[in-house]
Amino acid sequence: MNDVPETVLFHERQYFRDPFTWIILAGASALLIGTVLWMIVRQVVRGNPFGPEAISDGVLLTLGGTVAAINLLYVLRYALAVLETEVTRRGLFVRYWPRQRKVRQIDLEGLRKVKVVEYRPYLQYGGRGLKRQRRATAYTVGGRRGVRLDYDYGVHVLIGSREPDRLAEAIRMAWAGVPAAQREEQSP
Secondary structure, eight states: OOSSSOOEEEEEEEEOOOHHHHHHHHHHHHHHHHHHHHHHIIIITOOOOTTTTOHHEEEEEEEEHHHHHHHHHHHHHHHHHHEEEEEHHHHOOOOEEEEHHHHHHETTTEEEEEEEOOOOOHHHSSSSSSEESSSSSEEEESEEEEEEETTTTTTTTEEEEEEHHHHHHHHHHHHHSOOOOHHHOOOO
């Protein structure tokens, strides 16, 4: 993930496989595409103009193709999404592709607490993906467990993970430069 070869304490690639999100996307896509197809069949195939002042068949077909293409791009955005997390001695790095093209280093300065948590992505953060709120940022693609980083200035960052215990341990090591067990002894 980084250009400089360095000891990697933790590395994880996660893909968007949340069934709830896929059910919503499939339902919305089916409804949208079904409505457009119904309009096209009604007007172009059956010759029954859609509405009192119907648009031309060419415009309707162009509109239908545009709606289908935008819908496909939206679905592909989720199908191709990847959350990549890496921890080295230099710090914590994340990237949620395609929304973030470059790797982002999560600042460990001012960090107060690192803890493994269970979270509710839709209720707490408004869904999956890269979600930003006033005092919180969440990187999630699946599951309900992750690592929460609490900062001295009142904000937090949540990183979803299939292996949150290992991720938390690696973050603690990068944060303190010492094993996590020693860091816990030094914490107030």
